[in-house]
Amino acid sequence: MSNSKIININNKINSFNKTITVPGDKSLSIRWVLFASLANGTSKAKNLLMSEDVLATIEAIKKLGIKVIITKKECKIFGKGINGYKYKKLTINAKNSGTLGRLILGLLVNSTEPINLIGDKSLSKRDFKRVSDPLSKFGAKFELTKDNFLPLKINGSSNLKPIKYNEIRGSAQCKSSIIFAAMRTDGTTIIKAKKSRNHTELLCKHLKLPIITKNNKNFDEIKIKKIKKINTLNYDIPSDISSSAFFIVLTALSKSSELTIKNVNINPSRTGIITILKKMGVKIIFKNQKTYKGEKKADIKVVSAKNIKAINCPPELNSGAIDEFLVIFLVAAKAKGVSYFKDLGELNQKESPRLKWGEKILANLGVKTITTNNSIKIYGNPNLNLDFNKKITIKNYLKDHRVFMTSLIAALSFGGKWTIHDKDSINTSFPNFLRIIEDLNND
Ligand code: S3P
Numbered sequence: 001m002s003n004s005k006i007i008n009i010n011n012k013i014n015s016f017n018k019t020i021t022v023p024g025d026k027s028l029s030i031r032w033v034l035f036a037s038l039a040n041g042t043s044k045a046k047n048l049l050m051s052e053d054v055l056a057t058i059e060a061i062k063k064l065g066i067k068v069i070i071t072k073k074e075c076k077i078f079g080k081g082i083n084g085y086k087y088k089k090l091t092i093n094a095k096n097s098g099t100l101g102r103l104i105l106g107l108l109v110n111s112t113e114p115i116n117l118i119g120d121k122s123l124s125k126r127d128f129k130r131v132s133d134p135l136s137k138f139g140a141k142f143e144l145t146k147d148n149f150l151p152l153k154i155n156g157s158s159n160l161k162p163i164k165y166n167e168i169r170g171s172a173q174c175k176s177s178i179i180f181a182a183m184r185t186d187g188t189t190i191i192k193a194k195k196s197r198n199h200t201e202l203l204c205k206h207l208k209l210p211i212i213t214k215n216n217k218n219f220d221e222i223k224i225k226k227i228k229k230i231n232t233l234n235y236d237i238p239s240d241i242s243s244s245a246f247f248i249v250l251t252a253l254s255k256s257s258e259l260t261i262k263n264v265n266i267n268p269s270r271t272g273i274i275t276i277l278k279k280m281g282v283k284i285i286f287k288n289q290k291t292y293k294g295e296k297k298a299d300i301k302v303v304s305a306k307n308i309k310a311i312n313c314p315p316e317l318n319s320g321a322i323d324e325f326l327v328i329f330l331v332a333a334k335a336k337g338v339s340y341f342k343d344l345g346e347l348n349q350k351e352s353p354r355l356k357w358g359e360k361i362l363a364n365l366g367v368k369t370i371t372t373n374n375s376i377k378i379y380g381n382p383n384l385n386l387d388f389n390k391k392i393t394i395k396n397y398l399k400d401h402r403v404f405m406t407s408l409i410a411a412l413s414f415g416g417k418w419t420i421h422d423k424d425s426i427n428t429s430f431p432n433f434l435r436i437i438e439d440l441n442n443d
Helices: 026-038 052-063 098-107 129-138 172-182 199-206 241-253 272-279 325-333 345-349 354-364 401-414 423-428 433-441
Strands: 007-009 017-020 040-046 067-070 075-080 090-093 115-118 141-145 149-155 164-167 188-194 211-215 219-225 258-265 284-292 295-303 338-341 369-371 376-379 391-394 417-420
Touching (some): 026 172, 052 067, 052 423, 098 115, 098 172, 129 164, 129 172, 172 188, 199 211, 199 219, 241 258, 241 325, 272 325, 345 354, 354 369, 354 391, 391 401, 401 423
Parallel strands (some): 090 115, 164 188, 391 417
Antiparallel strands (some): 115 149, 141 149, 258 295, 338 376
16 A cells, blocks of 8 residues: 555455444544534543544634644543624635534624634535524524635624424434524524434433433424533543445455444434445344443444345435445445435535546446436346456545545455545545554454
């Protein structure tokens, strides 16, 4: 493997039998930074994900006047209370992070100063109306580029009104942004939200904030009131199931291999990949299950799959696997039969249009697909194996970290001569991804 921005993979991975640890969960890391910035006093986190998305979140709260100290051992945030942000003329750069960009707007709805929000090329192509619409109902005002995009300007209001909102996309970013705005608003805000990851609600409950949730089959009802005070929160962030996903799939697709991934967050709103792969015949078990501050965690053990079955994926599993579909498609590529994934329009709203990327990567593998703007049919081939001379180049102009990592897993699983560009993209969520791959390949 080289050190340039391009990586060449010319061989499949050797069989392995290992235990690994992947970095801290991205969703929890970003949320911890934001909650800690509002707490009265010093909060400490261990195993905080040190990736660009989280560092951008730390930069953002520093600009809002909050002191942060990062050492090898921990990250310390010196919160100044719920109304402790101090700043003048401010531009926040959310870089590549939809989670930061959308969540922080919820916290800024009462800002007395206008604030600009910018992002990188990828984030500037993503929908921000999905948060500016509900936040406007509270009373904040927005100026968006072309009515939808970054750069945007938010003008907060000191006269916020609680809202009733129906969140229909299953977007945890929208839901969380509304919860943050509700924390600043007199009265009770009521959200009916299509199921999505619930880390924000669980953190609120752990912090004993005035939130009530009612879980129905397809949607959650959340009631939240204004918050006066947030206590400090020390947190040992469990590992990220979305980062683990690449290694779960690599193991499933490799010969005679076995892998244990330690201490992974297995919040049921995130384990869609496990349910889907088990339905496809992959053996995965959770060991040492524990509850930690309202979240669940476990070691994940996975072994090479012998007979992979096609799946007609139930759409209710979509939100729990939303960041994992690209790599799940690789498993479908090796399944016996035709797999079908539907109601997945949200995939094209991610760091790059990922449904389209699924189609492109599988086309490179010689796997037939039929794709619409919200579904993909994958014609699996249990004997999928590329000629070692087959040349494949992946250039991912929006630098989507998950496109890079999925391409690499495809190369290591199916063979061929791959040239994969934009290696730096892994810094968004998983800076030591390649080091773990190298360790797996070395006895
Ligand atoms: C996230 C929610 C998901 C996910 C993203 C992280 C979060 O986005 O894709 O990587 O931490 O809330 P949506 O809420 O837009 O589906």
